[in-house]
Amino acid sequence: MNKPDCLIIGFGPCGIEAAIYLKRYGFNPIVVGKDGGALEKAHQIENYYGIESITGKELLEKGIEQAKHLGIEVVNDEVLAIETDEGFKVIGVHHIWQPKTILLAVGASRASLSSASAYEGKGVSYCAICDGFFYRKKKVAIIGNGAYMLHELEILKQMISDLVIFTDGKPLMVDVGDTKVIKDKILRFEGEGKLQNIVTEKESYPVEGCFIAIGSASGFTLAKHLGIAMKENSIMVNEQYMTNITGIFAGGDCIGGLLQVSKAIADGALAATEISKYLKKS
Amino acid sequence: MNKPDCLIIGFGPCGIEAAIYLKRYGFNPIVVGKDGGALEKAHQIENYYGIESITGKELLEKGIEQAKHLGIEVVNDEVLAIETDEGFKVIGVHHIWQPKTILLAVGASRASLSSASAYEGKGVSYCAICDGFFYRKKKVAIIGNGAYMLHELEILKQMISDLVIFTDGKPLMVDVGDTKVIKDKILRFEGEGKLQNIVTEKESYPVEGCFIAIGSASGFTLAKHLGIAMKENSIMVNEQYMTNITGIFAGGDCIGGLLQVSKAIADGALAATEISKYLKKS
Numbered sequence: 001m002n003k004p005d006c007l008i009i010g011f012g013p014c015g016i017e018a019a020i021y022l023k024r025y026g027f028n029p030i031v032v033g034k035d036g037g038a039l040e041k042a043h044q045i046e047n048y049y050g051i052e053s054i055t056g057k058e059l060l061e062k063g064i065e066q067a068k069h070l071g072i073e074v075v076n077d078e079v080l081a082i083e084t085d086e087g088f089k090v091i092g093v094h095h096i097w098q099p100k101t102i103l104l105a106v107g108a109s110r111a112s113l114s115s116a117s118a119y120e121g122k123g124v125s126y127c128a129i130c131d132g133f134f135y136r137k138k139k140v141a142i143i144g145n146g147a148y149m150l151h152e153l154e155i156l157k158q159m160i161s162d163l164v165i166f167t168d169g170k171p172l173m174v175d176v177g178d179t180k181v182i183k184d185k186i187l188r189f190e191g192e193g194k195l196q197n198i199v200t201e202k203e204s205y206p207v208e209g210c211f212i213a214i215g216s217a218s219g220f221t222l223a224k225h226l227g228i229a230m231k232e233n234s235i236m237v238n239e240q241y242m243t244n245i246t247g248i249f250a251g252g253d254c255i256g257g258l259l260q261v262s263k264a265i266a267d268g269a270l271a272a273t274e275i276s277k278y279l280k281k282s
Numbered sequence: 283m284n285k286p287d288c289l290i291i292g293f294g295p296c297g298i299e300a301a302i303y304l305k306r307y308g309f310n311p312i313v314v315g316k317d318g319g320a321l322e323k324a325h326q327i328e329n330y331y332g333i334e335s336i337t338g339k340e341l342l343e344k345g346i347e348q349a350k351h352l353g354i355e356v357v358n359d360e361v362l363a364i365e366t367d368e369g370f371k372v373i374g375v376h377h378i379w380q381p382k383t384i385l386l387a388v389g390a391s392r393a394s395l396s397s398a399s400a401y402e403g404k405g406v407s408y409c410a411i412c413d414g415f416f417y418r419k420k421k422v423a424i425i426g427n428g429a430y431m432l433h434e435l436e437i438l439k440q441m442i443s444d445l446v447i448f449t450d451g452k453p454l455m456v457d458v459g460d461t462k463v464i465k466d467k468i469l470r471f472e473g474e475g476k477l478q479n480i481v482t483e484k485e486s487y488p489v490e491g492c493f494i495a496i497g498s499a500s501g502f503t504l505a506k507h508l509g510i511a512m513k514e515n516s517i518m519v520n521e522q523y524m525t526n527i528t529g530i531f532a533g534g535d536c537i538g539g540l541l542q543v544s545k546a547i548a549d550g551a552l553a554a555t556e557i558s559k560y561l562k563k564s
Binding site (some may be wrong): 013016017018020021024034046047049050051052054059061063065066069070121209257260261263266267268269270272 | 295297298302303328329330331332334336344345347348351352402410455457539542543544545547548549550551552555
C-alpha cells in the first residue's frame with residue numbers, strides 16, 4: 001500500500017504538469033490514469049505554445065515520459081472508489097493508495113450522456129451505494145461497459161432484481177453473468193418531472209432509475225460519490241483549487257473554463273503550488 | 283499606418299499564445315516586442331508540459347517562429363507611448379499602429395528598481411508628460427539608457443534644467459547631448475517621507491524628483507502613463523482580462539500570480555478568447 005503526498009488522478013496535461021511541479025517542490029506525487037480522454041482524440045494540436053504541430057496522443061505520451069524521467073511514478077490503473085473515512089483511501093482495480101492529498105485531473109464529462117443530467121436526483125444517480133436502496137423494487141438501468149460499471153453493478157445486485165445494462169454503443173468489456181445487456185447507442189432520456197424512458201437508436205426502454213457508471217470512475221462519478229460540489233457539470237474549486245472536501249483538489253477540464261491544454265497546465269502548476277502550501281502546513 | 287484587430291505588446295509566451303488564438307478565431311493580431319524579458323535569461327526550463335528541457339531563449343524563438351508560420355506579423359520594435367484620445371494610437375520607434383484593442387503582455391517589472399516603488403507619488407514618477415511640470419525648478423533624475431529614456435528626457439528638458447541621467451550600470455545607448463550621465467549601478471532610494479537621495483555603488487546624489495524610463499516602455503511605465511490601475515506592481519484586470527481602460531487587456535507575468543510559462547500561456551489563450559468576444563460585440 002502506497003502513501004504518496006498527493007495522488008493525482010488523470011495523466012493528461014493538468015495531472016502531469018501538477019506532478020512535475022510537486023516533484024520539484026520536493027514532494028512525492030503518484031499519477032494514476034486510464035486513458036487520455038478528449039486530448040487523445042485530438043488529431044492535430046497547433047495552438048500550444050512552443051510546439052508547432054503534434055497529435056493529442058503524441059503530446060500525452062511526451063508528457064508521461066517527461067514525468068517518468070523526473071522520477072515520478074505514473075501508473076496505468078482505473079480508480080474505482082475514493083473513501084474518506086480515516087484519511088483518504090483510493091481504490092483502483094490493481095492498487096490501493098492512502099494519499100495525503102488528492103488532485104482530480106479527470107478531464108471533462110462525456111457529452112454523450114449530458115442529457116441525463118436533467119434527471120439527476122429524479123431517477124438518475126451516480127452512486128450505487130448512496131442511492132441503490134431507493135430503487136429496491138423498481139426497474140433500474142446501469143450505464144457502462146467496463147470495470148467501474150461492474151463495481152457498481154455488484155452493489156446494485158444486492159438490492160435490485162430488475163436490472164438492465166446499457167453499454168451505449170460500446171462493447172461490453174467485463175463478464176456480467178446473466179444480467180440483461182442492451183448494446184445500442186442511447187439517444188436521449190425522457191420523462192415528465194422524473195426519468196421514465198431511456199431511448200436508444202432502436203427502442204424505448206421504460207425505467208424508474210438509472211445509474212451512470214460509464215467510462216472510468218475517475219471522472220465525475222467519483223466526484224459525485226464523494227459529495228464534491230459541482231456546478232453545471234464542473235467540479236467547483238476555491239481560489240486554492242480545493243474542492244469542498246479538505247485535501248481534495250481539482251484542476252484542468254473537470255473544473256470548467258477553457259477546455260485547452262494551455263489552461264489545463266496552468267491549473268496543474270497552480271494547483272500543485274497550492275497543494276505544496278497545504279502539505280507544508282499539515 | 284497599420285490597424286490590427288489587436289496589438290499585442292510583448293512576444294513572450296502570453297503574447298504569442300494570445301496571437302495564435304486570435305488568428306485562429308479569425309482576427310488579425312500584430313505582435314510587437316523588444317526583448318524576451320525574464321524568460322530569455324532562463325538557462326534551462328524543465329517544468330513545461332510536453333518539452334523536457336529547453337533554454338528560455340530557444341523557447342522564445344520557437345514561439346515567435348510558430349506565430350510567423352501561422353501568418354502572424356511579429357515586429358521587433360520598442361513601444362514608446364500609447365495614446366487613447368480617439369481610439370488607440372501606439373507609437374513605436376519605427377512604427378505607428380492604430381489597433382482596435384491592445385493586449386499588454388509585457389512581463390514582470392524589473393526587480394532592480396523595486397526600491398523606487400516606495401517613493402511613487404513622493405518623488406518617483408513613471409510619466410514625464412504627466413508629472414514633469416511639478417518638478418520645474420527642482421533637481422531631477424531620469425533613469426534609463428535607451429530610446430524610451432530619450433523620449434522622456436526630451437519632454438522633461440522643456441520643463442526642467444537641472445537634469446541628470448542614471449543608466450543604473452548599463453551602457454548609454456542613445457545620444458543625450460550635454461545632459462549629465464551617471465553610469466554607476468543604483469543601490470537604493472532614500473528619503474524621509476519623500477525621495478531625497480539616489481544612492482549608487484559610488485556616491486549618494488541628492489534629487490527631488492526621479493523619472494523611471496528604464497528598459498522598454500513596454501513595461502509598467504506604459505501602463506502607468508495610461509492610468510491603468512495597478513496593485514502591488516501588477517496590472518489589475520477583471521475576469522475578462524480587461525484593465526480599467528476599455529479595450530486594453532493584460533495577461534502573463536505583468537498581471538501577477540505564478541510567474542511561469544504555463545500560467546502565461548493560459549492567460550494568453552483566455553485573454554484572446556475575451557478579446558475575440560469583445561471584438562465581435564464592437
